[in-house]
Amino acid sequence: MTTDxxxxxxxxxxxxxxxxxxxxxxxxxxxxxxxxxxFIFPFIWMLATSLKSTEEVFxxxxxxxxxHLAWSNYNTAWTLIPFGRIIVNSFIVALAGALLTTxxxxxxxxxxxxxxxxxRDRLFxxxxxxxxxxxxxxxxxxxIMMNKxxxxxxxxxxxxxxxFGAFGAFLIRQFLLTLPLDYEEAARIDGAGSFRILxxxxxxxxxxxxxxxxVFSFIDYWGSFLWPLIVINDNTQGTIPLxxxxxxxxxxxDWGPLMAASTLAVLPSLVVVIVLQKQLVKGIxxxxxxxx
Amino acid sequence: xxxxxxxxxxxxxxAPAAAPxxxxxxxxxxxxxxxxxxxxxxxxIFIIIPLVSSLAISLYKxxxxxxxxxxxxxxxxxxxxxxxxxxxxxxxxxxxxxxYTVLNLGISLGLxxxxxxxxxxxxxxxxxxxIPVVTPMTANALVWRLMxxxxxxxxxxxxxxxxxxxxxxxxxxxxxxxxxxxxxWQGIGYNIFxxxxxxxxxxxxxxxxxxxxxAGPWQRFYRIVFPMLSPTLFFCTVMTIIxxxxxxxxxxxxxxxxxxxSTNTIVLYLYxxxxxxxxxxxxxxxxxxxxxxxxxxxxxxxxxxxxxVNYDN
Numbered sequence: 367m368t369t370d371x372x373x374x375x376x377x378x379x380x381x382x383x384x385x386x387x388x389x390x391x392x393x394x395x396x397x398x399x400x401x402x403x404x405f406i407f408p409f410i411w412m413l414a415t416s417l418k419s420t421e422e423v424f425x426x427x428x429x430x431x432x433x434h435l436a437w438s439n440y441n442t443a444w445t446l447i448p449f450g451r452i453i454v455n456s457f458i459v460a461l462a463g464a465l466l467t468t469x470x471x472x473x474x475x476x477x478x479x480x481x482x483x484x485x486r487d488r489l490f491x492x493x494x495x496x497x498x499x500x501x502x503x504x505x506x507x508x509x510i511m512m513n514k515x516x517x518x519x520x521x522x523x524x525x526x527x528x529x530f531g532a533f534g535a536f537l538i539r540q541f542l543l544t545l546p547l548d549y550e551e552a553a554r555i556d557g558a559g560s561f562r563i564l565x566x567x568x569x570x571x572x573x574x575x576x577x578x579x580x581v582f583s584f585i586d587y588w589g590s591f592l593w594p595l596i597v598i599n600d601n602t603q604g605t606i607p608l609x610x611x612x613x614x615x616x617x618x619x620d621w622g623p624l625m626a627a628s629t630l631a632v633l634p635s636l637v638v639v640i641v642l643q644k645q646l647v648k649g650i651x652x653x654x655x656x657x658x
Numbered sequence: 659x660x661x662x663x664x665x666x667x668x669x670x671x672x673a674p675a676a677a678p679x680x681x682x683x684x685x686x687x688x689x690x691x692x693x694x695x696x697x698x699x700x701x702x703i704f705i706i707i708p709l710v711s712s713l714a715i716s717l718y719k720x721x722x723x724x725x726x727x728x729x730x731x732x733x734x735x736x737x738x739x740x741x742x743x744x745x746x747x748x749x750x751x752x753x754x755x756x757x758y759t760v761l762n763l764g765i766s767l768g769l770x771x772x773x774x775x776x777x778x779x780x781x782x783x784x785x786x787x788x789i790p791v792v793t794p795m796t797a798n799a800l801v802w803r804l805m806x807x808x809x810x811x812x813x814x815x816x817x818x819x820x821x822x823x824x825x826x827x828x829x830x831x832x833x834x835x836x837x838x839x840x841x842x843w844q845g846i847g848y849n850i851f852x853x854x855x856x857x858x859x860x861x862x863x864x865x866x867x868x869x870x871x872x873a874g875p876w877q878r879f880y881r882i883v884f885p886m887l888s889p890t891l892f893f894c895t896v897m898t899i900i901x902x903x904x905x906x907x908x909x910x911x912x913x914x915x916x917x918x919x920s921t922n923t924i925v926l927y928l929y930x931x932x933x934x935x936x937x938x939x940x941x942x943x944x945x946x947x948x949x950x951x952x953x954x955x956x957x958x959x960x961x962x963x964x965x966x967v968n969y970d971n
Contacts, residue, residue: 391776391777394772394775394776395776398772398779398783401769402786405787406789408790408798408801408802408805409789409801411804411805423804424807424809469696470696470700473694473696474693474694474698476693477689477690477691477693477694478694481686481687481690482687483686483690486690496705498900498956499705500903500952501904502906502925502945502948503948504704504708504709504712504945505928505929505932505945506712506928506938506941507709507712507715507942508708509933510711510715510938513722526700526704527704528704529700529704530701530704532701560689560693588794589792589793589796591796591906591907592907592925592929595929596932596933606794607794607795607796610794611796613800621804624800625800625801628796628800631793631794632793632794632797635789636792636793638792639792643781643785647781647784647855
C-alpha cells in the first residue's frame with residue numbers, strides 16, 4: 367500500500383510500474399505456492415496416513431497425524447506381504463531393465479547413425495512407427511509366449527519383453543547425429559575398429575542421452591503394473607506396484623501399512639527426480655521437440 | 659514413457675552421408691547388422707511378432723489351457739453385436755480420452771505459461787508438478803482412493819465448510835470424473851515440462867518487438883506464442899490421446915470398473931477377458947480394436963497437422 371502511494375507521486379521514473387510488477391510477482395508466486403501445496407497434498411496425505419493407527423485413519427479430528435506416530439505401520443507393511451523381497455525384485459528388474467534398454471538402444475543408435483546400409487531409413491521409420499503402438503495390445507501374445515517358454519512368474523519375463531522399444535535408440539541417434547565425425551575419423555586412421563570407436567569415443571560423448579534413457583526406463587520398470595499383474599501370480603516374485611495391490615483383501619484395506627508401503631514405493635522415484643532434474647529437463651527437451 | 663519424434667522429413671535430420679568412408683559398402687552393412695542384431699531381434703520377437711500374433715489370436719477361441727479353435731471373425735462379431743459391455747467400455751474410454759486430453763492440454767498449457775513467467779521459481783515448481791509422473795501409478799491411485807472414500811479427507815474437508823460430500827467413487831455419475839481428476843494430477847506434469855521447454859525456445863526479443871508494435875497479450879499469444887509452440891502442442895496432443903486410450907491402473911485400483919460398468923475401460927475389459935474370463939481370443943480382438951482406433955486417430959492427427967502446426971519459424 368505504501369509503495370503504491372509513494373510511486374504514484376512520481377510517475378515519471380517508472381517506479382510505479384516496477385512496484386506493480388513486483389507486487390504482481392508476489393501475488394503470482396503466493397498463488398503458485400498454494401496451487402503447488404494442493405498439488406503435492408496426496409503425497410503429504412500418504413505420509414501422514416502411513417503414520418496413523420488403523421482406528422485413526424478415517425477420524426476427522428483436528429490432529430493431522432493422529433494421536434501418536436504409528437511407526438509400526440512400516441513394520442506391518444514389511445511383514446504383511448514379503449515386502450523386503452518385493453523391493454529387491456523391483457530394484458533387480460528396474461536396474462537390469464534399464465541396463466538392457468540402454469545397451470540395446472546405444473548399439474542400434476550407433477548403427478542407424480553411423481553406418482550406411484540398404485533399407486536403413488525405411489527400417490528406422492518402421493521402428494519409429496511403433497512409438498505410437500500401445501504396449502497393452504501386445505500383452506496377450508506376450509503372456510502366451512512366456513507361458514510356453516515356462517517364464518511365467520520369473521523376473522526375466524518382467525525384464526526382457528519391454529527393453530526393445532524405439533525411444534532410446536531414437537534419442538541417442540538424434541544426439542549422435544549432432545556430433546562431428548572428426549574424432550572417429552582420426553581414430554579410424556589410427557587403426558581403431560568400429561567397436562573400439564564406440565567404446566572409447568562415442569560412449570563418453572553420449573553419456574547425457576544415455577543417462578536419460580536409463581532413468582526413464584528405470585522409472586518405467588519401477589512403476590509398471592499391468593504386465594507384472596498378468597505375468598506374476600506368485601507373491602514373492604512381484605514388484606512394488608503389484609505388492610501394493612496385494613494389500614486390499616476381502617476384509618477391507620489396511621490403509622496405514624498400505625500407505626507406509628506406498629511411501630516406500632514413491633521414495634526412489636522422488637530421489638531420482640530431485641537428483642537428476644537437470645538431466646531430465648535436458649532429456650525431455652532433447653526428445654525431438656525442444657530443439658526448434 | 660515415450661517421446662514421439664517428429665516423423666516429417668523436415669524435422670528429421672538426415673543421417674550423415676559421410677559415414678565411415680573407409681569401410682566398404684558391404685562390410686559396412688555387415689558391421690551394421692552386427693550392431694543392430696540385438697535391438698532388431700528383440701524388436702521382432704517382442705513387438706512385431708506379438709502384434710501380428712495378436713491379430714491371429716483374435717480369430718480364435720483361445721482358452722489358456724485347452725486347444726484354440728478357429729472361429730474367424732466371430733469374436734469381432736460378438737463384440738459388435740451381442741456384447742453390450744463392449745459399447746459401454748468403448749464409450750467410457752472415449753469420454754475419458756476426450757475429457758482427459760482437453761483438460762490436460764488446457765491445464766498444462768496454462769501452468770506452463772504461468773511457470774514461464776514466474777521467474778527463478780519456475781524450475782522448482784516444474785519439478786514439483788513432475789513428481790506424480792515418475793512415482794508408481796499404483797501408489798498414486800491408492801492414495802486417491804483413500805482420499806476420495808466416503809469418509810476420506812476430501813469429504814471431511816468439504817464437511818469443514820458445511821458441504822456434505824458425495825460418494826466420489828461409488829456414484830456412477832461421479833466415478834468417471836474422479837478418475838479423470840486423478841489422472842490429470844498424475845499426468846499434467848509431463849506436458850508442463852514439454853510445453854515449458856517449447857516456451858523457453860521462443861525468443862523474448864520477438865515478443866518484445868510485438869509489444870512495441872502494440873500487440874496486446876492476447877495478440878502476442880495468438881500470433882507468436884501459439885504458432886511457435888504448435889509443434890510442441892502437436893506432439894503433446896498425439897501422445898496424450900494415445901496415453902488416454904490405454905487407461906487401466908486408475909479404474910482397476912480406484913473403482914474396479916464400477917459402479918456397474920461405469921468406469922470400465924478397453925484395457926481393463928481386455929485384461930478381464932484374457933485373465934479372468936479365460937478368453938484370450940476375445941481379449942485379442944479388443945486389443946486390435948484399441949490398436950486400430952489409436953492408429954486411426956494418430957493418422958488423422960498427422961494428416962491434419964498442416965492446418966495448425968507451423969514448422970517454418
